Amino acid sequence: MARTITYIDAINEALHQEMERDSRVCILGEDLGMGGGVFKATAGLYQKFGEERVLDSPLAEGIIIAAAIGASLVGYRPVPEIQFADFIGDAVDPILQQAAKLRYRSAGGYSCPITIRVCWGGGTGGGLYHSQENTTWFAHEPGIRVLAPSTAYDAKGMLIAAIRDENPVLFFEHKKLYRTAKSEVPEEPYTVSLDEAAVRRPGRDMTVLTYGYMASVVMEAAEEMAKRGVDAEVVDLRTLAPLDKKTIVESVRKTNRCLIVHEDTKTLGIGAELSAILNEEAFDDLDAPIMRVTGPDVPPVPFSPPLEKFFMVDKEKVLAGMEKLAAY
């Protein structure tokens, strides 16, 4: 039976259900056991499953990920947590050089089914080191899935699918969505495809490609644009690696215009790759240049409220981008 719950409750529920279903699932990270996680994503798990399966790790991101990788080699399906994406630096080698490449470098002799939960994103006053997005550091690397669900429904279904997937997965959870995003979520476990983007709003006049918290901002802007006579199709990427090129290209072939919206800084953000894909595969279908609305190329995210507002993409900035594209 479905009921309306928040994004963070959906994640919590997915963890509870997968740990009940499969004794190989275990979690580890900072403050997530007895403390239940700084955002309470892991609340109740320690009490239910104990320290054997819900481990408060030392304050060391490298071993959090590496311990998960090692445990996965002996049959576990660990779900390590990086408390803030800003702290992932120490774990970059374990993620990119080990988890993402173990299957390749052993020609399939080893696989590494871990799901790394990462809290990311700005707009909550977190400042320079509690706001970052670094999805593209990892989306650049073949061999690891990079997911960024935008709804509570997807958060639960994609987290369950990720835990059951044989590939290593980075599961980016936008902290601004934790308690603002709510949707009808079935109580029972279910999975959502890890290979498909979602068309959130069908439209004729332009395609807007986005993901994460920005998906909700873009949806509001698209409704506003509809009132102004522009019917936008909103594609929520959901998965940044591998990208669902088929859905992306088909949408732009239909609408002939494309706006890319992301919170991440502009240079070499995922928008650059999306634009290149469309250049290669839909050039003849374009009636206008591909345009981008993104965070500015400054260290994300400056703290003081006016500075943060300057950084963050909001509805007004998206509307301005949509107007510009529509007028071209």
Add this chain to the structure above:
Amino acid sequence: MATKVNRATAVGDAPASRHSPELLLGLYRMMVKCRMCDEKARILFKQGKYAGNFYSNVGQEGGEVGAAFSLREDDWVAPSHRDWTSCIVKGAPLKACFAQLYGKTDSPDRGKSTPAHMGYPELHIITPASTIAAQLMIGTGVAWGLKRQAKDSVVVSFCGDGATSIGWFHEALNFAGVHRLPMLYVVQNNLWAESVPLRLQTALTDLSDRAKGHGITGVSVDGNDILAVYDAATKAIARARAGQGPTVLECKTYRWYGHSEIDPAKYRMPEEVAEWKKKDPIPRFEKYLADRKLLSDQIKKQVRDEITREIDEAVEFAEKSPYPAPEEALEHIWA
């Protein structure tokens, strides 16, 4: 009072060995095998038989063989780039080891990894990366999993002196200490991390002191004394199997050649190299065995002849093994 002595040791002035002749000769044969395979790998590289590079372990066989010789099939090894021969000790077929050098389809990774970065999943040898100390962290994760499964398997991970400086070495030791994991960290202290001498690596004299800071056991031994290594390793492994936690075992030794086969190692004084070559672990052990009438010139020749034949067969196999099709580059990325 009559003392019951090992039948192998009641000879001349040599004190009794604690070990059986079978074990002693097994250790000897394995050291010679590692030496001969390693030297062959170097020659083949210099002959241009395979691409890439090779990281010789010659001079360090006491640590390599002594630490891993007693491992069971269900135990794990997490090697570094310099531990190609640890695969031989763990029991990987020589044919696979040489196919690995050649990047052929009969190598365990079908040519994906470079020559010295060999794993062997069937024997729980973790295919290494080049990033230093990463193997210690992943090995530690494996040990965490094994402990949770209440198995008495252990993980032996090798690294050099340089690896003890990087943060991941400490993250691994710390975690292993907290959870008393069945880990043996073998530090092959060969005095040089590529071209950086130990004095610029650390203020420590004994690298096993690194263990103290993490509340775990640390032991330093003469790495060129295979029995000292073997005894310390088997003790540590027994403790690990019994749930008594991890050990750092420093083997003080020397890397005879450059960091890799393209490194002439001009940064080292020839006198230092010559001095260490006199401490070669193999003649030293040969003397130990000969003093106990366990080794004759005939046996030495027999051992070498057998290994030569095995190597020749393995090299021929590797040379005949096909290269992967170019498109195999696209395989094994995703499950």
